Amino acid sequence: MIALIDCNSFYASCELVFRPDLAGRPVVVLSNNDGCIIAANKEAKALTHIPMFEPVFKIKKQLLEHNVVFFSSNYTLYGEMSKRVINILKTFSPRVEIYSIDESFLDLSTIPEESLEAYSHLIKDTIFKHTGLPVGVGVAKTKVLSKLANRIAKKVETNNHVCIINTEKQRIEALKWCAIKDVWGVGRKHSERILKIGAASAYDFTKVPLAWVRKEMTVVGERTWRELRGEPAMEFVVNVKKKKAIGTAKSFGKKLKNLDIIEEACSYYVGEVTEVLRAQQSCASAINVSITTNYHSNRDKQYSNSITVQLNTPTNDTFLLIKEAKKALHLIYRSGYVYKKVGVNLLGIIPEDYVQANLFEAPSASKSKLTKVVDSLNIKYGKSKVSSALVGTRIKEWELIKEERSPRYTTQWKELLILKSK
DNA sequence: TCTGGGGTCCTAGGACCC
């Protein structure tokens, strides 16, 4: 049996752990640049109707009327809280698949069937006791079914946040309860197509002929179909896989016209992604740079472009990659537009031990020692204390907006939570 | 009239996830 443990309204719950004074009040967490709502606690969800991903400015008035508390996203905090949850889960099973920041699969094959329910409650209660985070637990024979069980645990009040799908009767009941659009792996496009052929529930979908599923939804859809029928078709991935692409593309705090300032933002992002690249002991063999105007705007002239540069020799050297990114940016930049976003993406990622030298290029003097020193200084003194001069110093001119970010309680000495004594 | 067969690699685009 496989369990899926999922934290409820994860980002909002993380904020509430450190702000018990806000208990009972509606709380929402905003996206980067404070643009959209990306998480809401149950009080906020209960309020009228707060659509996720709704631009905040459109409903701000309404939210203020209801006394909603806003937080900008604080990924440092959420990442740390996530690690704590995972460490607890590892004490409950030797095999844990970390699926996302707030979800993990657990192999419970060694737990006797009659103990599954008690064990699930124990997992849930232990996490709450040690972190203050509420979670739901779904258990079933396949990953897709445990996702479904988790959904039932969350939505059906009487379940007390735990749901086990074990018998054939339970499986069919669960499938009939679940609308096709809510099945894990079936998105908007596919659920429209499935509805069109008359299947409305997950149960109906399992009765659609495999040939149709295969043709319309490829092998990915076939796996979902099999798993819903109780036949395992997805791998349980215990080892963290190295990333195959590492990228970043964030909106600017304000719109930008000039190449020199966009260049600085671009260089800064290259610094960020190469740090991740080095942390997984890899090198990139290509880098992609993209720029785009604000596609929401009807008034601005629109332009977007991107370019991929193959490197002569794969590298993880920030300084070399900034140089390449800058050249690439110059090729796609056009003056006369107002830009909203620049992105960099590292591609063709290979382990650093596999790098093959280029026959026609003199080996460059190794800067690996320099980047190591830079990395260790930044770990010690804080993010981006040391960086390439190409990054510049005008970060305030393009940096994204985070007006309501909470303190980084768990990772910065200066921002520790203070408990006042009388 | 009729024009091989078996591959690899790369890219763009679509669909999905949190």
Add this chain to the structure above:
DNA sequence: TCTGGGGTCCTAGGACCC
């Protein structure tokens, strides 16, 4: 005024190889 960011997997089609 203001609209998120970071990923994965799969397929088709083009270009190339022997």
